[in-house]
Amino acid sequence: MTVSDVKQTRTDSIKPKVNWARMEEAEDFAKTVKLFRQGKYDEDSFRRYRLQHGAYGTRMTSDYAMVRIKLPAGEVYPNQLEKISQLSEQFSIGSAHISTRENIQLHWVILEDVSEIFRGLAEVGLTSREACGNSVRNVMCSPLSGVCADEKFDSTPYALATAKFFLRNPIAQSLPRKFKFNFTCCEQHGMVRMVDVGLIPQLRESNGIKQRGFKIFLGGGLGNRSFVGHQLEEFTPEEDLLYTSLAVLRIFDRLGDRKNLARNRMRYLVNDMGWDKFQNLVLKERAIVRATQSVVTSLEIDDSSDIKRPIKITDQSGFSVPDGYARWLKTNTIKQKQSEYHSVFLTLEAGDITATQLVALAEIIREFSSEGKARTGFNQNIAIRYIHNDDLPNLYSKLLQAGLAKSGALTMTAPIGCSGTTSCNLALTNSHRLAKEIQRKFLEMKLDEDVDLQDSSIKISGCPNSCGQHGIATIGFFGGGGRVGKEMYPNYQMSLGGRSDGETMLGVTCTRVPAKRVIPVILKIIELFKQHKKSNDSLKEWIHRVVNEKEDSAIKSVNDIRKILDPLTIPPTKEDDPDFYSDYGTDTSYHTKTGKGECAA
Amino acid sequence: MCRLSREKTIKTTTDIDSLRSEIRDKSVRVIDVRREEDYKQNHIPSSVNLPLANLLSDDSPERVQKLFQSLGIDDETPVVVYDDTFGALASRVAWTLEYIGHSDVSLLETTYSKWKSLGLEHETKTPEIQTKTHSLNLNPEILATSDYLEQSKEKPNTLLIDNRERLNYLEQHIPGAVNLPYRTLASSDKILRPKDDMKRLLENRGVTNNAEIITYCGSVGTLSGLAYYALKSVGLPNVKLYVRSFKEWKNLKKPTQKQEDASYWDLSAE
Numbered sequence: 001m002t003v004s005d006v007k008q009t010r011t012d013s014i015k016p017k018v019n020w021a022r023m024e025e026a027e028d029f030a031k032t033v034k035l036f037r038q039g040k041y042d043e044d045s046f047r048r049y050r051l052q053h054g055a056y057g058t059r060m061t062s063d064y065a066m067v068r069i070k071l072p073a074g075e076v077y078p079n080q081l082e083k084i085s086q087l088s089e090q091f092s093i094g095s096a097h098i099s100t101r102e103n104i105q106l107h108w109v110i111l112e113d114v115s116e117i118f119r120g121l122a123e124v125g126l127t128s129r130e131a132c133g134n135s136v137r138n139v140m141c142s143p144l145s146g147v148c149a150d151e152k153f154d155s156t157p158y159a160l161a162t163a164k165f166f167l168r169n170p171i172a173q174s175l176p177r178k179f180k181f182n183f184t185c186c187e188q189h190g191m192v193r194m195v196d197v198g199l200i201p202q203l204r205e206s207n208g209i210k211q212r213g214f215k216i217f218l219g220g221g222l223g224n225r226s227f228v229g230h231q232l233e234e235f236t237p238e239e240d241l242l243y244t245s246l247a248v249l250r251i252f253d254r255l256g257d258r259k260n261l262a263r264n265r266m267r268y269l270v271n272d273m274g275w276d277k278f279q280n281l282v283l284k285e286r287a288i289v290r291a292t293q294s295v296v297t298s299l300e301i302d303d304s305s306d307i308k309r310p311i312k313i314t315d316q317s318g319f320s321v322p323d324g325y326a327r328w329l330k331t332n333t334i335k336q337k338q339s340e341y342h343s344v345f346l347t348l349e350a351g352d353i354t355a356t357q358l359v360a361l362a363e364i365i366r367e368f369s370s371e372g373k374a375r376t377g378f379n380q381n382i383a384i385r386y387i388h389n390d391d392l393p394n395l396y397s398k399l400l401q402a403g404l405a406k407s408g409a410l411t412m413t414a415p416i417g418c419s420g421t422t423s424c425n426l427a428l429t430n431s432h433r434l435a436k437e438i439q440r441k442f443l444e445m446k447l448d449e450d451v452d453l454q455d456s457s458i459k460i461s462g463c464p465n466s467c468g469q470h471g472i473a474t475i476g477f478f479g480g481g482g483r484v485g486k487e488m489y490p491n492y493q494m495s496l497g498g499r500s501d502g503e504t505m506l507g508v509t510c511t512r513v514p515a516k517r518v519i520p521v522i523l524k525i526i527e528l529f530k531q532h533k534k535s536n537d538s539l540k541e542w543i544h545r546v547v548n549e550k551e552d553s554a555i556k557s558v559n560d561i562r563k564i565l566d567p568l569t570i571p572p573t574k575e576d577d578p579d580f581y582s583d584y585g586t587d588t589s590y591h592t593k594t595g596k597g598e599c600a601a
Numbered sequence: 602m603c604r605l606s607r608e609k610t611i612k613t614t615t616d617i618d619s620l621r622s623e624i625r626d627k628s629v630r631v632i633d634v635r636r637e638e639d640y641k642q643n644h645i646p647s648s649v650n651l652p653l654a655n656l657l658s659d660d661s662p663e664r665v666q667k668l669f670q671s672l673g674i675d676d677e678t679p680v681v682v683y684d685d686t687f688g689a690l691a692s693r694v695a696w697t698l699e700y701i702g703h704s705d706v707s708l709l710e711t712t713y714s715k716w717k718s719l720g721l722e723h724e725t726k727t728p729e730i731q732t733k734t735h736s737l738n739l740n741p742e743i744l745a746t747s748d749y750l751e752q753s754k755e756k757p758n759t760l761l762i763d764n765r766e767r768l769n770y771l772e773q774h775i776p777g778a779v780n781l782p783y784r785t786l787a788s789s790d791k792i793l794r795p796k797d798d799m800k801r802l803l804e805n806r807g808v809t810n811n812a813e814i815i816t817y818c819g820s821v822g823t824l825s826g827l828a829y830y831a832l833k834s835v836g837l838p839n840v841k842l843y844v845r846s847f848k849e850w851k852n853l854k855k856p857t858q859k860q861e862d863a864s865y866w867d868l869s870a871e
């Protein structure tokens with residue numbers, strides 16, 4: 001029997017488990033925009049309303065918005081990707097952007113069209129509700145949850161249940177500030193210490209019975225000031241998950257700073273109060289929540305799963321593996337704990353994907369993924385999971401046709417760049433384009449194949465607000481303006497040694513690097529590493545030792561690195577190098593210009 | 602008043618079923634505006650070929666009058682136009698026919714690819730055409746020129762719509778224009794959205810019945826031609842096509858406007 005004899009049972013039938021949408025919100029939004037334009041709705045209330053529904057303002061204009069589509073746990077289905085593709089062509093720029101928090105964003109949308117996007121999203125069960133504003137933001141989950149070899153159990157159902165519980169819940173409609181949950185699979189693959197509530201699945205054995213629970217971290221976060229989260233207790237059993245979340249939210253709601261916008265994330269409350277006191281308060285509050293819930297409140301955990309390898313009807317004779325496959329396999333795929341499967345990560349440029357690619361991706365998921373859906377990741381990327389090992393070469397050739405087969409997704413050559421001056425009101429530099437420039441250069445140099453660099457990261461923010469997560473990057477940058485006499489140039493502050501794993505720490509400030517010198521500076525750091533590394537050393541480990549002053553080679557501190565880099569960062573005169581004085585993506589002279597911030601990640 | 606009500610009764614699209622029965626009754630002239638080689642491979646039965654490029658090579662009224670006459674069209678012939686380019690090329694041809702004074706012209710509601718994918722009939726043979734006589738009765742109220750645009754600048758009730766893609770619009774457009782990308786006009790399987798959908802979209806944008814609307818696009822009035830029909834499909838009475846569009850506007854070195862201080866192109870994955 002050949003495969004073509006078998007009746008085709010593609011995974012088209014796999015439909016989203018949860019409908020996150022409410023069609024009436026689209027109508028309401030359209031009405032509200034009209035009232036606002038007629039002056040019947042004041043600027044501030046409209047802004048709050050708009051943000052609560054997931055529409056941000058856009059750089060230097062009030063005519064456009066950015067719509068942030070929430071994907072709880074990062075899950076996205078083929079029909080949803082097709083809809084997003086269509087909406088991006090109709091109402092946005094023909095590309096969509098995948099954020100660092102598993103959202104998909106449509107930029108430069110005319111405010112009057114936002115409700116049409118809501119409508120389209122509702123048709124496929126998606127929402128942007130509470131994707132912005134002072135609410136519980138998209139509940140994240142590691143893209144490897146369920147397939148990670150190191151996880152105790154799959155936390156995805158818990159992430160989805162948490163998202164479901166808080167979405168449109170009155171308790172989360174006007175918090176002092178935004179509030180974020182990150183679930184993960186293991187220490188390595190998540191960001192549990194850099195978020196309001198971070199959760200790692202744990203198992204505890206008592207009386208021979210295995211009990212599910214979580215290690216919960218509270219009060220971390222990246223921002224103008226970043227903090228590392230604290231672990232609440234040894235083990236939080238699963239039945240306490242919701243009570244703990246509610247307790248924390250209630251405390252934040254009650255005590256969070258509602259006046260000082262710059263200091264009202266929960267991490268400031270934790271910091272001001274001191275961890276011990278905050279911890280006590282949470283435990284007490286949890287006891288009250290547990291005792292006073294009039295109805296038993298619990299999360300609806302749905303951990304049914306439906307793994308079915310799509311049956312191929314294509315004729316495989318004559319298929320030859322395309323060039324570049326080995327390199328891609330090495331830098332874009334991870335073996336799953338289910339031994340016959342791999343998870344595949346797509347390399348995008350700073351999270352951008354075209355409408356045409358979204359459609360191709362939807363078809364590829366149907367054709368290859370045994371779970372029939374995909375997941376957005378933490379690094380402005382997408383993972384297609386449950387790809388049967390035998391299907392990898394074929395998948396690669398399909399990705400190649402769609403222009404989605406670039407290598408390096410899981411390496412340092414896939415930098416993160418926030419939206420920067422491409423759309424963000426607060427941006428000082430074009431961090432987005434810089435990330436793309438670095439990627440293009442490094443892939444050309446084949447740096448993705450260098451195992452020493454693999455676990456390092458480059459992350460770039462266009463201003464001190466850390467949407468680009470520079471603080472946890474091995475090499476991180478945030479934008480600002482530099483000045484020579486009257487002339488300005490785009491400049492970045494560089495930090496080294498940040499990380500978000502079990503040894504989470506914030507990067508240590510090294511020096512200022514002009515935008516047009518960022519690439520040579522990173523290359524210089526790599527060169528120094530290669531000169532001084534020990535065998536088996538990775539760049540990440542070497543920098544970790546340097547920033548902690550534990551390195552015994554000639555480079556002993558960040559200061560030593562700075563001294564070596566100094567000559568590279570001296571501004572040339574404008575006559576010698578006019579290009580130095582303009583940012584990437586424009587040829588006009590650089591100047592800083594910002595508008596009112598709404599904190600657009 | 603009479604003219605207004607006449608326009609309202611004009612149908613902008615013809616659905617598949619109606620066209621098939623009109624073809625059976627031989628009561629329609631179908632124009633295929635794809636390239637000649639595509640047409641020769643196969644086409645909707647009884648259709649005649651008028652590649653858009655042929656029409657554009659000289660679209661003076663006298664020439665197009667002759668062209669349509671040679672396709673067997675007189676003043677009373679019902680005409681349906683189709684293409685394989687989401688209706689944009691067909692729109693440009695249909696509009697031209699309207700401009701020389703033909704009233705009964707509409708667009709096939711779908712594209713030729715869709716027609717074929719539905720398994721509908723098609724053929725390769727070219728029909729015999731008898732030349733007919735068509736009068737020349739220009740319809741200047743559906744045409745906008747650059748001069749007309751300049752004069753309309755001050756008119757409060759004129760709305761200029763740019764149908765190019767968002768990024769092109771942001772980078773450069775005619776001052777005062779609003780952007781309605783051509784992709785917005787279609788639904789998943791039809792060249793135009795359902796009427797109610799289109800109405801709601803325009804209402805959100807504040808487009809009202811009493812506005813004079815002028816559409817334009819990048820070069821020859823195709824994308825904006827489709828928009829012309831989209832607007833007509835919801836019964837808007839006063840729509841004009843700036844048929845020479847932005848290409849001419851730029852050649853004439855007329856003023857343009859730009860969304861400043863943002864590098865939006867770098868958000869594109871192209």
Ligand code: SF4
Nearest residue numbers: 418424427462463467
């Ligand atoms: S506010 Fe956020 S998105 Fe905007 S430039 Fe700063 S870091 Fe980037």
